[in-house]
Amino acid sequence: MSIHIGIRDHDASATDAERNGGLYSPAKEKAANRGVYSSRSPLLLRRVRQLLAAAKVKTLLGLCFLCFFVLATSRLRSFMGWNPHYPSSVSSPSRGGYTVLINTWKRNSLLKQSVAHYASCRGTDAIHVVWSEIDPPSETLKAYLKKIVFSKSQAFHKPNFKFDINEEDDLNNRFKPIEQLRTDAIFSVDDDVVVPCSTLDFAFTVWQSAPFSMVGFVPRMHWLDKSKNGDAYYNYGGWWSVWWMGTYSMVLSKAAFFHRRYLDLYTHKMPSSIHDYVSRERNCEDIAMSLLVANATTAPPIWVKGKIYEIGSSGISSLQGHSKRRNKCLNDFISLYGSMPLVSTNVKAVDARHEWFW
Structure with a gap:
């Protein structure tokens, strides 16, 4: 009785990484392929985030200034005894x-x-x-x-x-x-x-x-x-x-x-x-x-x-x-x-x- 043993051809199925002595990984291959087309995405994302942060700071500063102005105006009027809505008879x-x-x-x-x-x-x-x-x-x-x-x-x-x-x-x-x-x-x-x-x-x-x-x-x-x-x-x-x-x-x-x-x-x-x-x-x-x-x-x-x-x-x-x-x-x-x-x-x-x- 003769027995036939099949031998896998490694040269035909191995990836480039295996040929270079590394281990094959599908996750690594996807990551590598994705990096080819999106190498600039992280930089652009960081720039957008910086602009949004700056806009938030300016908005907060503007609101603070507005609140301070309103408060100062009200304090000034009360200090001087002024009341623009005073029901004076001179308005009749x-x-x-x-x-x-x-x-x-x-x-x-x-x-x-x-x-x-x-x-x-x-x-x-x-x-x-x-x-x-x-x-x-x-x-x-x-x-x-x-x-x-x-x-x-x-x-x-x-x-x-x-x-x-x-x-x-x-x-x-x-x-x-x-x-x-x-x-x-x-x-x-x-x-x-x-x-x-x-x-x-x-x-x-x-x-x-x-x-x-x-x-x-x-x-x-x-x-x-x-x-x-x-x-x-x-x-x-x-x-x-x-x-x-x-x-x-x-x-x-x-x-x-x-x-x-x-x-x-x-x-x-x-x-x-x-x-x-x-x-x-x-x-x-x-x-x-x-x-x-x-x-x-x-x-x-x-x-x-x-x-x-x-x-x-x-x-x-x-x-x-x-x-x-x-x-x-x-x-x-x-x-x-x-x-x-x-x-x-x-x-x-x-x-x-x-x-x-x-």
């Missing part, structure tokens, strides 16, 4: 606009310029001139100013014009209550101060957001004089002190908005000793009004940045000893109040439309 048609209250004294030429200018401002609802001279205004002056108001006004509704005539020459007269006012907003101004209409309208919008604050263009400050041993003595600082220190606690009534209720409070509620002081010294009625508003609100005023023009000659502020008199007024008023109601701040309202950098 019957009380829209503002009443310009001009204090004058024997300067009819300046009064004519001032009345003509403020009559041209669209927000002016009425113009009242505080007249405290011995002789009443002439009929010629009355007729001329009424004609000027009518001709200069650009509004369909022409402003009312009236002289508020007082029998005595008293600085307290500028803050007497006015009957039949149609506005809550009072813009108190001296006859030699001109505020451009656009600047005045911006200040009015600021006042509307804080209608019980004083909003004005002339800031002043105070500080405690620590050199006085044991006594609370305060110094009154003018413009250069405000500029140097970067803070203020008053805005002067020579160019400022305030609510009409302060006319009543000044005349009927403020201590009569302060009225007597202002009448006797013929000065400092503006400091008295600042103290009154600060005492009522326990909040600082708001300084509006804007160019104003003084068209007259130098007033009492240029007289020798003016600073000492203001210091004395401030400290005497504080002693009559029994406390220091003024609140300092370093915030000012700026119209971003007129700024180079916002």
